[in-house]
Amino acid sequence: MNAVIPHADPAPPAAGGVLVASGRWQVVAGDPALEQVADTLRALLAPHLSDRLLPAGTRHTGVPTLTLALDDLPRAAPRTTLGVDPAGGAHPADEAYRLRVTADGITCLARTAEGAFRAGTTAAQLIATAHGTGELPFQEVADAPRYAWRGLMVDPARTFLTPDELRRIIDLAALYKLNVLHLHLTDNEGWRIELPGTPRLTETGADGRARDFYTVADYRSLQEYAARRFVTVVPEIDLPGHCRTLREAVPGLREAPAPAGLKERFPFVPPLDLTDEATHAAVTRILAEVCELTTGPHVHIGADEAFGATPESFAASVRELRAIVRAFGKRPVGWQESSRAGIEPRDIAQHWVDVPMMDLPDTSEELAGRPELATAGMTPEIVGALKSFFAPTDQDVERVVEAGGRILLSPQSHLYLDRPYAAESVPPEQAGTAGRLGFTAYRPRSIRHTASWDPSAYPVPDASVAGVEATVFAERFKGFEDVTVLLLPRLASVAEAAWCGRAPQWTEYRERLARHGRLWTQRGLAYLPGTEVPWEGDDRQDRG
Structure with missing residues (x-):
């Protein structure tokens, strides 16, 4: 199982194995059109890799490579991209991608630069959330969004x-x-x-x-x-x-x-x-x-x-x-x-x-049992006025x-x-x-x-x-x-x-989520290490 969020269901390749992700990394654009995407991914990876991330323009043999490439892929997942393109295109952008983890690194394939970037963020999460050993099982992912x-x-x-x-x-x-x-x-x-x-x-x-x-x-x-x-x-x-x-x-x-x-x-x-x-x-x-x-x-x-x-x-x-x-x-x-x-x-x-979503009480007795509403200054008259004002929302x-x-x-x-x-x-x-x-x-x-x-x-x-x-x-x-x-x-x-x-399916999701506390800490982001999640490492202590 990988810890990627949103869920990207991995399939094992024909030959098993693991990639050790705990050492140095290099990011390479396999197409000139992806150079800016590669630069952006280096910036996103920097908080997680620090000096383990090789600078742009350098290539080393024996170092795992995050490769971005354009490829005329078939539609990568059964989900249909729906909705309005927020960037203004006549049709929603093509964000489908395929990703492979092999002995050489991680390869991201897509028809568009946007799809390649989405694949790159999956790769970044794989690297940042790898277990303490830094081992990533060989795997293949085919993914696309449901909503645009x-x-x-x-x-x-x-x-x-x-x-x-x-x-x-x-x-x-x-x-x-x-x-x-x-x-x-x-x-x-x-x-x-x-x-x-x-x-x-x-x-x-x-x-x-x-x-x-x-x-x-x-x-x-x-x-x-x-x-x-x-x-x-x-x-x-x-x-x-x-x-x-x-x-x-x-x-x-x-x-x-x-x-x-x-x-x-x-x-x-x-x-x-x-x-x-x-x-x-x-x-x-x-x-x-x-x-x-x-x-x-x-x-x-x-x-x-x-x-x-x-x-x-x-x-x-x-x-x-x-x-x-x-x-x-x-x-x-x-x-x-x-x-x-x-x-x-x-x-x-x-x-x-x-109105039902507002979760407002119907009686004075119910209001008395909702201390959060009393703190907000709610009275029976105000609750009644709110229900009346918001009635058309239904x-x-x-x-x-x-x-x-x-x-x-x-x-x-x-x-x-x-x-x-x-x-x-x-x-x-x-x-x-x-x-x-x-x-x-x-x-x-x-x-x-x-x-x-x-x-x-x-x-x-x-x-x-x-x-x-x-x-x-x-x-x-x-x-x-x-x-x-x-x-x-x-x-x-x-x-x-x-x-x-x-x-998400909660039991499985909370196990993935548990590995993201480290990712947020590396980015310097405060979060609430909720008791419902078995956070990996000393995350709860670190955030106290």
């Missing part, structure tokens, strides 16, 4: 992540064959992308403190870095709600009409009314710059939780947001609520919630499918990785860290709970699925290490479900 869009959303709007930290997240995503980094760049708490046409967005905030943000140069550089790892950056400008920072920077934007009596009952940041000419012009200027700066084909318009707008006003604003993005040559993506403004066949709606997926749109699966129940860890998953030495992380309104869940998620269990036809995306919102944590502790180890099982199209 395999994403991770991070939330620098609430907790800023530096460009270098985002690069480390891109590397992690690429190692697990994710191919989208969704950046939640704006929210009530922050605006994180420089737009020269509206400089006040990234000037000193209302509290007098300088804002953290990505300059134009930062953003372009991040996209270039991601593209070399076959990861597409999707920026999110979350409107018409979640707009306090925008209102501070651009005073006078018209408020959306609110439902009668709402202002007297609950506080909220008024969503925008994009039917207003001045508000429409300001938002158009902003989205024009975002679209111009973005090299990928998609721009996320948000369109979630527009609390304080009438349904009619919300739908009108979402239609305008979509039209603006399309006018500047990009394809709009929105949270599932955007479907209520109408859906066209090319539209993508990101499914994240329905029809969103059906609405998208019937209109011919695509669903991006991000269910809060399993793929919101800002959910607290269940106490039984947390080793005693990390109880303090785990206890302060995660959104308090969510019921804590185990590592196995996340790994049980099966994308094929949804009543959505294959042709209607754009792909899978995990999210980690940042309401309750600060800093890069908190992000990685929430992501790891749970992100690995999401990546497997997205690539393979099914949940």
Whole structure:
């Protein structure tokens, strides 16, 4: 058995044997078109091999070689690549590959550079997770993805992540064959992308403190870095709600009409009314710059939780947001609520919630038994208001499918990785860290709970699925290490479900996962060594 995640089922070759992977390695491009891929793989391997990795341009006999080659292979696996190509091609990219481990090293074969890179990440995991002896059994792997869009959303709007930290997240995503980094760049708490046409967005905030943000140069550089790892950056400008920072920077934007009596009952940041000419012009200027700066084909318009707008006003604003993005040559993506403004066949709606998934109590007695909700300030009135506000979510997926749109699966129940860890998953030495992380309104869940998620269990036809995306919102944590502790180890099982199209088999999966703690430690990434996993070596002690 190898420890590769996502699962890559190995077949033994005709002649058995082992390759010793604990010595020096060299990475070679067998085709000039793969030289940049080889350079990128050397960079990904560097934390694991250190001075055991030979520099580019050197060839040594007797040293195992990771060889990348192009080959006119037949389709490498029975899985069908489905969904929307996040890089913008007319058809999803060909990421199929074959890999062989022999006495000479590891050979990666694919029809495309992207497929060769995916094979290279499998090879990198084989090397990094080899047992202490460093022996890799001879084997052959034929592999291809189930879903074309395999994403991770991070939330620098609430907790800023530096460009270098985002690069480390891109590397992690690429190692697990994710191919989208969704950046939640704006929210009530922050605006994180420089737009020269509206400089006040990234000037000193209302509290007098300088804002953290990505300059134009930062953003372009991040996209270039991601593209070399076959990861597409999707920026999110979350409107018409979640707009306090925008209102501070651009005073006078018209408020959306609110439902009668709402202002007297609950506080909220008024969503925008994009039917207003001045508000429409300001938002158009902003989205024009975002679209111009973005090299990928998609721009996320948000369109979630527009609390304080009438349904009619919300739908009108979402239609305008979509039209603006399309006018500047990009394809709009929105949270599932955007479907209520109408859906066209090319539209993508990101499914994240329905009322049953929210797991809210029905009675005051049930609420009293949910301490995490009391900590979040929930009252019977607030719970009732939430159920009423989110009631239309129960029809969103059906609405998208019937209109011919695509669903991006991000269910809060399993793929919101800002959910607290269940106490039984947390080793005693990390109880303090785990206890302060995660959104308090969510019921804590185990590592196995996340790994049980099966994308094929949804009543959505294959042709209607754009792909899978995990999210980690940042309401309750600060800093890069908190992000990685929430992501790891749970992100690995999401990546497997997205690539393979099914949940991993837990007993077998936890044995593979146990060998990845060492990989994360070598990359300097903090993680939660959950008690459900038999971590190899001294990982739990090292991470305490």
